[in-house]
Amino acid sequence: xxxxxxxxxxxxxxxxxxxxxxxxxxxxxxxxxxxxxxxxxxxxxxxxxxxxxxxxxxxxxxxxxxxxxxxxxxxxxxxxxxxxxxxxxxxxxxxxxxxxxxxxxxxxxxxxxxxxxxxxxxxxxxxxxxxxxxxxxxxxxxxxxxxxxxxxxxx
Amino acid sequence: xxxxxxxxxxxxxxxxxxxxxxxxxxxxxxxxxxxxxxxxxxxxxxxxxxxxxxxxxxxxxxxxxxxxxxxxxxxxxxxxxxxxxxxxxxxxxxxxxxxxxxxxxxxxxxxxxxxxxxxxxxxxxxxxxxxxxxxxxxxxxxxxxxxxxxxxxxx
DNA sequence: GTAGCTGCAAAGTTTTTGCAGAAGC
DNA sequence: GCTTCTGCAAAAACTTTGCAGCTAC
Numbered sequence: 001x002x003x004x005x006x007x008x009x010x011x012x013x014x015x016x017x018x019x020x021x022x023x024x025x026x027x028x029x030x031x032x033x034x035x036x037x038x039x040x041x042x043x044x045x046x047x048x049x050x051x052x053x054x055x056x057x058x059x060x061x062x063x064x065x066x067x068x069x070x071x072x073x074x075x076x077x078x079x080x081x082x083x084x085x086x087x088x089x090x091x092x093x094x095x096x097x098x099x100x101x102x103x104x105x106x107x108x109x110x111x112x113x114x115x116x117x118x119x120x121x122x123x124x125x126x127x128x129x130x131x132x133x134x135x136x137x138x139x140x141x142x143x144x145x146x147x148x149x150x151x152x153x154x155x
Numbered sequence: 156x157x158x159x160x161x162x163x164x165x166x167x168x169x170x171x172x173x174x175x176x177x178x179x180x181x182x183x184x185x186x187x188x189x190x191x192x193x194x195x196x197x198x199x200x201x202x203x204x205x206x207x208x209x210x211x212x213x214x215x216x217x218x219x220x221x222x223x224x225x226x227x228x229x230x231x232x233x234x235x236x237x238x239x240x241x242x243x244x245x246x247x248x249x250x251x252x253x254x255x256x257x258x259x260x261x262x263x264x265x266x267x268x269x270x271x272x273x274x275x276x277x278x279x280x281x282x283x284x285x286x287x288x289x290x291x292x293x294x295x296x297x298x299x300x301x302x303x304x305x306x307x308x309x310x
Numbered sequence: 311g312t313a314g315c316t317g318c319a320a321a322g323t324t325t326t327t328g329c330a331g332a333a334g335c
Numbered sequence: 336g337c338t339t340c341t342g343c344a345a346a347a348a349c350t351t352t353g354c355a356g357c358t359a360c
Contacts, residue, residue: 016314016359038350053317058350074229078325078349096272098282107280117251117269118291125262126296127253135288136273141281171334171339193325208342213325233324233350 102143257298
């Protein structure tokens with residue numbers, strides 16, 4: 001993520017460029033695929049500046065959300081998670097996620113194959129899709145292998 | 156939703172069939188497409204039996220989730236929402252949702268067009284998809300019309 | 311210098327837990 | 336009758352807010 005771009009976005013809105021805001025940005029940038037919770041961001045931030053407050057992380061995340069620099073994702077586990085917006089891909093669309101129901105690991109996908117679905121929704125409902133989020137649930141290759149081995153042992 | 160089926164599921168697990176559990180089930184059944192929050196279920200339940208407790212709703216919802224009778228959905232607004240599982244459709248798959256970013260209204264979709272995507276994910280990641288959830292964000296027809304009118308007034 | 315920001319602590323929400331009495335089986 | 340469930344209240348978990356001092360510009 002381009003730090004300068006975010007600085008410009010902040011200044012455009014009359015907001016200030018602070019070390020805390022850049023830190024949160026860099027943490028999310030460094031942990032691209034991990035969908036961090038606020039608590040996790042906080043812990044990572046404390047490693048760099050132990051005096052930072054949890055409320056600052058909540059407020060920073062709010063600001064970055066409003067600038068569309070980051071996105072909120074929820075995996076139905078009660079935690080709000082944040083990740084950098086995939087603006088660099090040009091689509092401005094969210095990632096998709098494949099969530100393993102066994103180990104809980106989350107994989108990010110870049111594919112964007114929903115055009116047919118979106119077209120159909122527009123025609124039937126008059127609903128104009130501007131963004132979408134897809135979650136696939138299932139077994140990752142590691143867990144699938146484990147499950148297969150377990151089956152073979154039994155037989 | 157077949158009440159008898161749920162009663163059987165409860166008994167199979169050594170759980171008890173109580174009026175509260177049936178009430179929550181019936182409320183979700185009667186409000187099929189509304190993705191109710193716990194608080195909303197609670198308010199509806201109180202209309203019938205004012206002495207019911209909020210904790211009971213939370214616990215009942217947990218039980219019904221474990222029986223896969225209902226499903227949890229989150230629209231990133233901080234509320235957990237619940238809806239009956241679409242078992243009757245035979246697919247066992249979740250609904251998809253179209254969420255209007257203007258008015259917040261949620262439409263349920265039954266279309267199931269992700270086969271191509273799922274196949275591709277299996278081939279590239281070895282991830283075996285068993286279920287999926289799609290959220291489309293955009294403008295519903297009403298809000299789109301409003302937006303268009305506003306544009307016309309300006310010009 | 312003036313805005314807006316931060317850290318702390320206190321308050322708000324949403325959800326969970328403990329326990330005595332009630333209900334299902 | 337024994338187990339599980341419910342309702343209440345208290346607690347826990349997550350998030351927001353108020354305020355005095357600090358920082359960006």
